[in-house]
Amino acid sequence: MNKIMFAALIGASALAATPAAAQETTADKPFSGVYVGGSFGFDMQPNDRGESISFDRDLNGSFGDTISTATSPNAFSPGFCNGAATSNTAPAVGGRGCSNDRNDIAYYGRVGFDVQRGNIVVGAVGEFGKSNIKDSVSAFSTTPAFYTMSRELNWEASVRARAGFAADTTLFYGTAGVGYVSIDNSFTTGNTANTFSSNGNQKEWGLTAGGGIEQKIGKNFSIGMEYLFHRYEDTDYRVRASGGPTGGPFTRGNAAGTDFRRGFDYFRWHSIRGVAAFRF
Numbered sequence: 625m626n627k628i629m630f631a632a633l634i635g636a637s638a639l640a641a642t643p644a645a646a647q648e649t650t651a652d653k654p655f656s657g658v659y660v661g662g663s664f665g666f667d668m669q670p671n672d673r674g675e676s677i678s679f680d681r682d683l684n685g686s687f688g689d690t691i692s693t694a695t696s697p698n699a700f701s702p703g704f705c706n707g708a709a710t711s712n713t714a715p716a717v718g719g720r721g722c723s724n725d726r727n728d729i730a731y732y733g734r735v736g737f738d739v740q741r742g743n744i745v746v747g748a749v750g751e752f753g754k755s756n757i758k759d760s761v762s763a764f765s766t767t768p769a770f771y772t773m774s775r776e777l778n779w780e781a782s783v784r785a786r787a788g789f790a791a792d793t794t795l796f797y798g799t800a801g802v803g804y805v806s807i808d809n810s811f812t813t814g815n816t817a818n819t820f821s822s823n824g825n826q827k828e829w830g831l832t833a834g835g836g837i838e839q840k841i842g843k844n845f846s847i848g849m850e851y852l853f854h855r856y857e858d859t860d861y862r863v864r865a866s867g868g869p870t871g872g873p874f875t876r877g878n879a880a881g882t883d884f885r886r887g888f889d890y891f892r893w894h895s896i897r898g899v900a901a902f903r904f
Contacts, residue, residue, distance in 0.1 A: 661901030773861070832852050856891045
């Protein structure tokens, strides 16, 4: 009888310990599993000091030509600024100059998964969202007139790897991967004598990389802070200036006109964001 009672006690103890052991195993891996979430933050652009607009006056695909007029060997001698023009007159000759590039908010949705082994966490995350930043460059001609090329972000999608170190319920991680964006290019000018056409929006591949910290709150929720750098090569946008009814300097090299392109190839920015996730 005593043997039977002893065996029953051992069995009951084992059953009681099973949920505790399972709970301990789950607690040992707080960052394993699939999650969905989002981010909200502020995006900032580096100062593209020295950026300019380049010209292809004979339409041979080679930029760097000088545009001349009947009275000036360089129609764009007033210069350039790394922002959107606010008047027809360049800052160097007394104009009001340029506004700064626009830094603004950004918001994204995300889905991902992580696998935790001890303190090491590896995984992947995909994101889709939008930033409201705007990047411009302006040229000023002797007319006087301004010529501003701008780009904004319609949307950005990215897939990144994640790897980090978990200290209890706090995760420190790095992340990097590829991105794909739709860029809304636009052109404005104070020149009313010529006609201008462009090839519209562009879609480009690039990279994103950064790091962050994530803190579990309860069993299924986490919040954190994240930094990301984004860089996309944006070299395909063109604006063509044609002569208009009276011709002009843009037709001196080729009767069809002159092509404009931005002198700086990259659309790039920094993100500081808060993140939140629900883990299944």
